Amino acid sequence: MYRPLLRTRFQLIADSFCKSKFHKHERRNVANKLDLSRTLTTTMGYEFLGHKEESISKATQMQIVDALCRGERSRASHLLLNLGHAHHSLGADDFFHILNYCARSPDPLFVMETWRMMEEKEIGLNNKCYLLMMQALCKGGYLEEASNLIYFLGERYGIYPILPVYNSFLGACAKLHSMVHANLCLDLMDSRMVGKNEVTYTELLKLAVWQKNLSAVHEIWEDYIKHYSLSIFSLRKFIWSFTRLRDLKSAYETLQHMVALAMMGKLYITRTSEGRLRSSRLDIPIPLNGRLSSLKVDFGENDHAVALRTDTSVRNNEQYVISNVGISEAESVKIGMMNKFKALPVMKVLRWSFSDVIHACGRTQNSGLAEQLMLQMQSLGLQPSSHTYDGFIRAIVSDRGLRNGMEVLKIMQQNNLKPQDSTIATLSVECSKALELDLAEALLDQISRCTNPKPFSAFLAACDTMDKPERAIKIFAKMRQLKLRPDIRTYELLFSLFGNVNAPYEEGNMFSQVDSAKRINAIEMDMARNNIQHSHISMKNLVNSCLA
Template structure:
């Protein structure tokens, strides 16, 4: 950002000092020195002077400045502080130029303490800071995160009568805002620029675009980019920064448009395609050619498949490129392509990533390891590991050696597909590879997390042991995954026993002991994992102790260990353990500590109201949700319906069904089963038939619980024929949901029907429940009558009657008490 201080008069003084010495031979100088020797002390000084070993004032201050600068860069503040006063006591004291050199070293080393020492040294020696001095000091403040002090200094300089704040200083502060991802400080800096009448230049817009991209603020990126375009011709670096920012904010269409414009500008320059003394692209081997054809085939697929909605235009109106070297533009274009390939992979558009990769080859751009790794992540996500291995062979064919990120991406693909044996074998191969291919902390964390998802604690511990043997220090994510993998034994509080609770307690103690030995402190994620492990085994007392300890830590330090997820985990554990008052107390504490509840918080508490049979509390929670502008989801409505049905308020539950449909929330089979269970319990046959028909209209397929509730209702009233017919209709809808199965032949349908009938008959024979007798009788009747197609079943007497009654119900002719 600033002009390098290596070109300041300080460097020129060094060159001038070297020219002072005459080019005499060493023998001649030594002879003259011996002749002028009068005494031991005088003779030594004369000899050193004649040999050029003594230093002039300029040389001494130059060398001393170098020593102080080196100590600053190496972090030896005490040595630098001790040497700094000597710069003012030399024959030729330090000037502002020397101090600027030290301030620049402080900025590069991010050493604010030494920058303040240099500032105090300048004050003691009467050296006034100039624009470069303030610029370096501002850069030190920004790079160390002291944006408030930087803005205060900028405000003072803007009102100063001496050195005024210039545009470079404002851009320095904007750069610090982008490094700290602070939009608040950037807005303050822009306001200060507006008050002082300082107009933004290209660098200002670049920093604002960069900040907006880091914050994933797409609208701000577009706004600053549009303003920058209107300023005139843009540098390749600015275009690349805009493309990277658009990619970070997930604005792929706009990023593609900007990349196309940049490519078209390059295409208008003949110097772009051929580099002096180099080929435009390396020769391809057969393997690489085959892989290129495979990757390039996605372009033809994209013409027929609207998978992304984006295409890279071929040619448009080209603009001449002036004022920039072709190698500079190529480098920026390569970075832009790499960013877009990476963004396409993250968005799940692997075909777009492959097309961009092919376009890079067509333009003769350099395919770096970053390019291949970005493509590899996209291919693993979209096509699988088998296709990703072809990409690895392609990169090896062009001389790009895989690195740690390459193998980690492959290991991640194996882990996601559940192939943990192959993932572990690849990890062993990485451990025996070169240093740049050995596993990182991220590699081990991926595999341990996969072991947790597959409930494989033995493998997780084995991977963790390999990690410790390799000398890789674990972090909080490692222990978070390890707690998830090794913490749970039974998985549910109602299934836990004394042995499982003791086993979990021993594992948790061992993991936390290893955390302390490794110097790793708990984070919000690891605390949530710990709460989940203890809660899943019903060890709520230990969980509550950890919760209280974390609350004290949050109050005494700035580090927040308890977030919404941790409180939700604790509340859910208390609900599962039937301790509802404790769950409500945690909810109250959570709100008092300014931890904002989310949709999961209210779903847990409303579900708890069904156990306490408290409709008023559930409705109160719904009101709190609406005031907090949190929209209820399917789980919220299902829990509320469950509360009302358990409390005997079936009609209220039916009204909630209408409310959720009006709110655009589609009910599922759990919604209807809850209402059907209550209707069956209260022997409300008409309402149950209405709900069955409503299920069909909502295109919700019934399940075994639906059949059980409907059939038990008919069996209690002695309607065996209706029970048999209802089972035929509902089982047909279970086997073939409305509008979901296509191309099923009659033979396959009959075979499926026979298989289902056999299973239902076997289950009925083994079950003593009354509903099982209905299943047995209806299944036996179906076997005797023979299978019927779906159209015949849907036009049966029972199905037709339900449709007619549903219309009457909606018209208000059928009352809810029938």
């Protein structure tokens, strides 16, 4: 059951804002984010044409924005009162720049103060200002109040939001993981017969992925193709969803549809003034014509084994040798068709989606499919990025071991591609598992940023296995240098490594026992600083250390 929408008067909502804890944003310096463009852009890149006439109150609005940027909220409120007491009649556009700033900051508190002023002066709200108010509330995390705003204006004033307002709200629900508010919004959209566009489907996919609901993603796919023909961008979003939920089969098939569309020249991609890629086709529902199977591409789908190896001649040419896979004459024609799109934005979108599927192969330890996709990228003239190789190496080492992963690393270096820190970490873990301490340490030294202690813990485990506590000291210092917070596994290994009496160099005596006690105390103090509680294994290692 969905709980009913609140019908609280909007003035009371504004009062509740003033009592909230959101004042922490007041001192934030956001002057560098201020953009008073006359084009109002939604969160997904769809635009409204801005007003062409200069607002006569623009000077006052700019003073208010400047005061907010400086954190002078009292002055901003005073200027807002002056604006409201102007002798000339005011319209919604006389508050546009204020609301635009509040949406970008975000500043939901001042949005509510502005809305109270507009309501007191009986100033009507247009769709542009409505959307900006919603964006400020949603970005500020006030979903309950944003939900009330959608309902309140429709019930009291008969002002029903345009679709981008609902999309903005659904996007905030996906970001803040609130399925309750999302369901309320969808019910309201159904009752008001709002409909959906491509942005709506994107937000629904995010919600389904957050819920780890694969069947919902497939339902969204079926509903989408009833109303829209496939585009490069819509396919990319579905591929992303399938890969996050580890549905490799659907992700691979959808990727082949994308390649087929690219070959057919149905690209519909352009760049915005900010350099972002976006669809250039009009967002008009056009159902898919024909069966999806007719869009499938031929190459990349044979069932023979594929092998990726290197030799001297291949390395000189910076290419892969492909065994058991031939490129037919028909495929060569298709490759030639792709060459004319080589410099176009579509190739970047294709590479992103190939990378998504290859990373999913790494998570599911499917090296065969990952290798096949790398070969298809080569056939299409797509240059794998460092991110693509990161997923590929994960898939290779999980299935074929360290040696093959190191070979791929060499290929990256020959192609002047710098491996990502996560790639180095993956290889280091495999080196530690193989007790290759020198290589593992050399790889860990190359890491410049790390958020997971796993590769360092793997090295400590190898040191513990080989009884090399002295080698663990440098690696633990590296963790400190990276400001990497240890986990309980790290401390379990530290107790095992340093809790003994100066082993393996001498027998235990009174002095070495004192040193051991100091090390144990230092480890426990470090645990306390990081709020890490003992596990069964750490307690066991600690007791063994005390008895040694």
